[in-house]
Amino acid sequence: MPGRRRLARAGSVGGVDAMTPRAALIGMTVEHSFSPRIFAAFAAALRRPLRYAAIPVRPDEFVELLGRARRGRWLGWNVTAPHKETAALLADGLDPVAEAAGAVNVVRFQAGRAMGYNTDVAGFLEPLQRREIALRGRPAVVLGAGGAARAVCEALRRSSVAGITIINRTLAHAEPLAERFGAGAAATGTDAAASALAEADLIVNATSAGAETPLLPPGLRLKAGSWACDLAYRPADTLFMAAARHAGASALGGMEMLVAQAAGTWRLWFGEPVPENVLADVRADLRETLS
Structure with missing residues (x-):
């Protein structure tokens, strides 16, 4: 199936060992997203190994993909359009912010469960x-x-x-x-x-x-x-x-908002904040790219 090929391909990127945490951005049009670049910068600055890929996923693929990810070796996902509301419905549990919003932009996989969070707020x-x-x-x-x-x-x-x-x-x-x-x-x-x-x-x-x-x-x-x-x-x-x-x-x-929600994602996945000097460097780098 298309989703299976994409997941396998994303999991093999990076040339790192099989124990390296894997994460991804899941959405319809993600090929030009800054998210992989942002998380690569966080990982380098904080000296944490991480494989992060942007994976295009259609609505008809999302449910099957989430089920397989529960059984896989995934740390988590960022979720973007058009899957945020579906992710909120399918998650095994929601944090209070995601429950109030009715939308999930972060999934953390743990012990076969997909827990939904919202750092967009x-x-x-x-x-x-x-x-x-x-x-x-x-x-x-x-x-x-x-x-x-x-x-x-x-x-x-x-x-x-x-x-x-x-x-x-x-x-x-x-x-x-x-x-x-x-x-x-x-x-x-x-x-x-x-x-x-x-x-x-x-x-x-x-x-x-x-x-x-x-x-x-x-x-x-x-x-x-x-x-x-x-x-x-x-x-x-x-x-x-x-x-x-x-x-x-x-x-x-929206660039600064993207960086801020990514910092919230990092804290959820790794239990540590991204220092402000790192966030400032990332914002400056993206601002230069966009100029």
């Missing part, structure tokens, strides 16, 4: 906290309704924002997400989004469309002091970010 907040961007009591908008949007909504809920408006092209996908996050969350379609966007202090693009389309209505003016965050990190300056700046907001791309 803390990873999303870390660059905002480093910039001292206050969220409490402020309205926020989330574009998208998938696994990444779930983590963002949970991060915003924990930050006590004034309200979360979830905007999605298909309203039927946004409504269950709004219901999940309670009275402070509301769903709307893209045709009725302008007023929520204009009133928001934070706008988060949790879709993959920001690189190719501005996503914001023409002529929209955003609040002074507002921020627009794009979870995507390629290109470094997406059309969504450029449109947000043109409309009066500050903009932040």
